Amino acid sequence: MAGHGDPPEGEPEGSPRGEDDEYRSTVFDESFIRAARLQEYSARERMTDHSHAVRKVQPKPAPDPAGGGDRGGAQTGRGRFSNGPKQLLLLLMVLVLSFGTAVYLGLRNPYRPPPLRAVEQARISVLPLVPEGRVPGGTPDELFAHSPAARFREGAAGITLPGARATGEFAEGQVMAALTIVKDYLVASSLDPDVLMGRTVRPVRVLLDPEQQGQFDRGLTDPAADGRHDPIGWLVRFDPATVARADSQVRVRGTLTYQETSPGTLEVVSDHVFVYALRPAGPGDGATDRSVAGPVRDASLFTVRRELSFRFTADDLPRRHTVLVSSTAQAGPQECSAEVPRTLRPLLAGERAKPHNPAATDPYTAGPVAPAMCGTLSPLAQPTLTGGGPAS
Template sequence: MAGRGNPPEGPDDASGGDDEYRDEYRSVVFDESFVKAAQLQEFSARERMEDEEHAAVRQRASMSSATGDDDGTEDGTDTGYERSTITASRQGIVLVLLIVLAFGTAIYMGIRNPYQAPAEPAVEPMRASLLPLAPRDEVPGATPSDLYEHSPAARFRTGADGVNLPPARRTAHFSESQVLSALTAAKEYVVESSLDPAVLTGNSDRTVRILLDPAQQAQFDQSMDNPRNDGRHSATGWMIRFDPSKTVLADPRVRVQGTLAVQESGPDALEVVADHVFVYAVRAPDVGEGDDADERSSLFTVRREVRFQIDREDLRRQQLAVRQVAMRAGPLPCSADMSATLRPLLVGEKAKDDGGAGTDPYARGREAASMCGVLATSAQPSPEKPAE
């Protein structure tokens, strides 16, 4: 064919000579330097015949070790190998340094990352207020069942059944299950702090304390150890409890009615508002037992609104923070300090004319008699009097 060069065995007579031949096949012919630089050498035919198990090739000694002076050395040391070893070592060191630098950068960026999750909202101290409601007349008495039947609490539910959960719906930043968990925690606090007989009689407060965010437990402990009427350290702000030396429960089945509502107070916290009316049948501890004692019972009513804050960590621990408590309760005397326990006016008692105590605007601190309300007659039971 036209355009082809001479065959490898050399040019024929008509070829252009050796120079033309070499030029044509220069790209495929191995020169002497290439052969000497090869790392593998094939065994000869005689060597393969003498030892059939021999490998087909063997490692070839470098030119530097064979001649001892090709690379400038006199003792035949393989400096090419040394250079390759040093280069590999340097590459390894560089790789290790790059890995360390990458990890250090990742850690630094993690610490300095401006898009970290925001801190949980700060827990504020609990604030509480109590408005005593004094009756105009004597407190009526009868058996607990008769009192309930002839009072506005006649259709109230009993105990925890009166603390109902609303439908749980997801919000912008909280799932439906998280909203339900917040409502459940609020209900548990309402039940433990307002309906548990051990708490109501002043015999226990642990069941209330363990439900609180740890940031509020110190304030709670101070309120129990040294209650005072300063709006922050009243024991009756955290729970409903009576002085057992003056008031006992005539019926442990407390009547309850109210609502629970939830909304976001921010992207990282929910606010739950519990607004309930609790009606207790109470009596003096020294009236004895039996039917005559029941006849000496009276009703005590508390309207209690509690605002809770529940952040994501509270949801995980199933705890909450009490932000604000507002209570109106009666029948109560106006001037008595109710920070430690509630001391209702009992059957036959009447409020003294102490609701007109003045308020001194120059006096510092909180005055116990600064505010007082009147218990409406319609809020009192009107039991049937026995026929004479």
């Protein structure tokens, strides 16, 4: 017979013993629940002082093994357990959808670069300026002090940015980003020593739209007087076999302007004058500019005016790319040549331009009209040293 603390039908089979005895009271099987006696004080009994009378609540009869008994409990149990497969199925569906989404996002990179768009070729015009007499020579400081570039700033400090304001579709930060890219292009193409002496072109090329890089490459490898493929339209470059730099600083002055020419298109126009102090290349020159002890006496100035127009879209700014729309350059003093050289050919101190005649033009010949090949460098653009005219 079961004890006072045991279930009426004895201890369930497999019940733990020994060190787990303290948890035996938490094991409730079906026979224990049926035999339980529930006690609840009645309202009258709770009103009686010091009364311990209780009202016994008889347990429900055990279910009929033949199918009778507590149908509600069985139905409740079936309802409770019948939701299990549905919840499991729902959980599996969530896991499958999550896994599929992760795989899809992993295979599809949301940061793929946008497809290349068609970009028109840049229009290029380069005008060599021929001096009327001998090229003045002297030290770089003397030449700069007695030239129109006397008050120009040195290097990148001469490329000043205007105040940026928002336009129709470009925020103030986007306008400033476009101006900064243009300044970087001017520094790379007009001031970088390695670019100037022909050792590299990469700092200029990486700033161009990929669709324009082909035109850029062809202009450097296969120059042509077609208004599209003159290398000087892209950058300033000298021949290190004949020319060396007499001063490490380039004098610069100019302006930058911008406007939104059409919805989603920002145009930046630069107009700058770059003045270089040059000298003849010597035995120690070549791949690098050699250091010269003392002032250079045989230096001369070479001036390049560059007017460039750049175009931006909102997609160009994060990639730091720009489209060069047009480029106009005037450079001198140098010789007039019927061919398009790969580099600039400055006339140095004491040199004089050879007499030249304009190329013959036949108006009856079909095809594009060749632009004017040369101009004349004004004497006002040349340094005038103290005590008279230019030094030779």
